[in-house]
Amino acid sequence: MDSDFVPFHPTKPERIAKELRGGKGSAMSAKKRISAALAYPLVRRLIVENLPPHKMLYLTGLLCSIAAAGATGASAWIMKVMINTIYVERNAAAVWGISAVIIGISLIKGIAAYSQTITTGKIRRAIVSDLQNRQFSRVVRFDISRFANQHPAKFVSKIMFNARAGASVILTLTSNTVSDVLTLISLTTVMINQDPMMSLISVAVLPVLFVSVGAITRKIKALAKGETELAAMVQSIGTEAIEGIRTIKSFQLEDKAVASFAKAVGKMERRGIQINRTSAMMSPLMETGGGLIIGLFIIYASWQSLGNGKTPGEFMAFITAFLFAYEPAKRLARVNVDIQKQLVAVEQMYHLIDTPVQQSQGAGGERLSGIQGAIRFEGVSFSYDGSSPALHHVSFDVRPREKLAVVGRSGAGKTTIVNLLLRLVEPGKGNIFIDGKDSAAISLADIRNNIALVSQDVFLFEGTIRDNIRDGRPGASDAQIESAADLAQVSSFASGLENGLDTLVGPGGTNLSGGQKQRVAIARALLKNAPIIIYDEATSALDGENERAVMDAAFDAASQRTVICIAHRLSTIKAADRILVFDAGLLVDSGTHEELAKRCEIYRSIFHLSTPEVVQSGRKLRA
Numbered sequence: 001m002d003s004d005f006v007p008f009h010p011t012k013p014e015r016i017a018k019e020l021r022g023g024k025g026s027a028m029s030a031k032k033r034i035s036a037a038l039a040y041p042l043v044r045r046l047i048v049e050n051l052p053p054h055k056m057l058y059l060t061g062l063l064c065s066i067a068a069a070g071a072t073g074a075s076a077w078i079m080k081v082m083i084n085t086i087y088v089e090r091n092a093a094a095v096w097g098i099s100a101v102i103i104g105i106s107l108i109k110g111i112a113a114y115s116q117t118i119t120t121g122k123i124r125r126a127i128v129s130d131l132q133n134r135q136f137s138r139v140v141r142f143d144i145s146r147f148a149n150q151h152p153a154k155f156v157s158k159i160m161f162n163a164r165a166g167a168s169v170i171l172t173l174t175s176n177t178v179s180d181v182l183t184l185i186s187l188t189t190v191m192i193n194q195d196p197m198m199s200l201i202s203v204a205v206l207p208v209l210f211v212s213v214g215a216i217t218r219k220i221k222a223l224a225k226g227e228t229e230l231a232a233m234v235q236s237i238g239t240e241a242i243e244g245i246r247t248i249k250s251f252q253l254e255d256k257a258v259a260s261f262a263k264a265v266g267k268m269e270r271r272g273i274q275i276n277r278t279s280a281m282m283s284p285l286m287e288t289g290g291g292l293i294i295g296l297f298i299i300y301a302s303w304q305s306l307g308n309g310k311t312p313g314e315f316m317a318f319i320t321a322f323l324f325a326y327e328p329a330k331r332l333a334r335v336n337v338d339i340q341k342q343l344v345a346v347e348q349m350y351h352l353i354d355t356p357v358q359q360s361q362g363a364g365g366e367r368l369s370g371i372q373g374a375i376r377f378e379g380v381s382f383s384y385d386g387s388s389p390a391l392h393h394v395s396f397d398v399r400p401r402e403k404l405a406v407v408g409r410s411g412a413g414k415t416t417i418v419n420l421l422l423r424l425v426e427p428g429k430g431n432i433f434i435d436g437k438d439s440a441a442i443s444l445a446d447i448r449n450n451i452a453l454v455s456q457d458v459f460l461f462e463g464t465i466r467d468n469i470r471d472g473r474p475g476a477s478d479a480q481i482e483s484a485a486d487l488a489q490v491s492s493f494a495s496g497l498e499n500g501l502d503t504l505v506g507p508g509g510t511n512l513s514g515g516q517k518q519r520v521a522i523a524r525a526l527l528k529n530a531p532i533i534i535y536d537e538a539t540s541a542l543d544g545e546n547e548r549a550v551m552d553a554a555f556d557a558a559s560q561r562t563v564i565c566i567a568h569r570l571s572t573i574k575a576a577d578r579i580l581v582f583d584a585g586l587l588v589d590s591g592t593h594e595e596l597a598k599r600c601e602i603y604r605s606i607f608h609l610s611t612p613e614v615v616q617s618g619r620k621l622r623a
């Protein structure tokens, strides 16, 4: 890899397709198994981090499990009393008492099961919410390069899936398994008490069962790998298609979108069926094992009761305890299988949670306050993929309060300048200075506090227009918001809406046009009152007249700030003090519109293509 450039992985549709095919090098095939050595620390961490906050609920659940286990043992034991007293000794007077005890035992079991379901449900929901929040709060702080090769929907679906898996592992181990073990202890006590020999026979068959179950477990583990990825892939393809619905419709690509979705769904379905089929083998195995044990009992019990005077009550109590033990034993035999499936997701979850947030995000770094807005790029190189340069050895200065336009053909590196300035990516080589301070040493929070960005892809939160503008400066008064709205020409369209600036926007509210959204974004940036303001094709969705009005206002409002403006419209560019011309990652020229129009071939060619009036001199919006 060229040492000049930091690696950055592009979003590639082929990558998604490759993952769908499960091809070599795909995320799926790269996933590792959760070995026992890895599983233990994962499980330990899950429990240590998540259970203590719910210990009171957990204790309540444990008491319920103990009560339910005791009641289950008692309900097997009462069989002996019932058969021997009522049917062998024919004691009719005992019927009422024994029936009352049976009803009492069932009542205890029912109440314990109800309370346990309620408590584990509460614990599960609390853990799922907490794990989702922890993952999301980490993901939004990732370096943007982490988002380059994954669709956002994939991140979100993974977060949801991982959190559910984490809660399942915790509850399977600390609640369901504990409850099953307690029930088995209670039933085994009854069994040993009735006949130690018969108990031994049943225990002897268990290793055979466990070996077979182990083999199936390994197969399921292999199949479960990548199930999460496939689910996320389906969501990602579906979301992508809906997001791009206008393009899909205009190119009549509905069939292609449906086919690609169906392909992903089909792959997921096949994987699900395979897992299901393999899991299903567990049941016949356990049934056959159980049948074998019961057959042996009958032979042994007949011999005992015919020759050695064992009572039918003892035999019934034993069989009942054994049958009751079947379900919890089956669940315990499957614990490893169930957990293995979930541990793959838990590992992904901790991978997300443990991924370092962008360097020096949050604490640390030099402070940056009261700045003039001087910017200096010194020999800056950067590559997104580690090989092809997006910027190569770029150096330039921006004076405080200068209005700088950045132009270039598509892919020339204009947005990369903005990404570097905001430290959304770090330069592979060279340095960037803000007011003379190396930006790499400045606290990331301070860099972003001092720069306001209006980007080409406007993002508005669901809420009112006013709330969205206020995001620029959370403590701003209504008057300040309204003044920013006036400057950015938001008021001109908001006054036509029933609720003005208090109109709801976003999925549940009014849908604004692309240009209206851009004006809200400009108002938000103006309100921020940062010493440096960047417009990255901020007016691309506005018509010529509106664009000029908004940019006049934006430049005027920013007269005391440094402005960097990436634009394709000559009217905006002419208004700048100086223009930088980029081509294929290189800074090829800089000067005023008049100078560049005379001497810079690339500048001329850019604007000759779209704007014939290139040689007309431009009006300066500010001196």
Ligand SMILES: Nc1ncnc2c1ncn2[C@@H]1O[C@H](COP(=O)(O)OP(=O)(O)OP(=O)(O)O)[C@@H](O)[C@H]1O
Pocket: 008, 009, 010, 011, 148, 384, 385, 389, 390, 408, 409, 410, 411, 412, 413, 414, 415, 416, 417
């Ligand atoms: N996320 C990314 N992953 C990989 N390569 C990227 C990424 N973003 C940009 N590039 C590449 O870096 C180079 C510079 O891109 P940049 O977005 O800075 O160009 P631009 O001049 O802003 O283009 P446009 O005017 O089309 O927005 C291009 O060759 C582009 O393909």
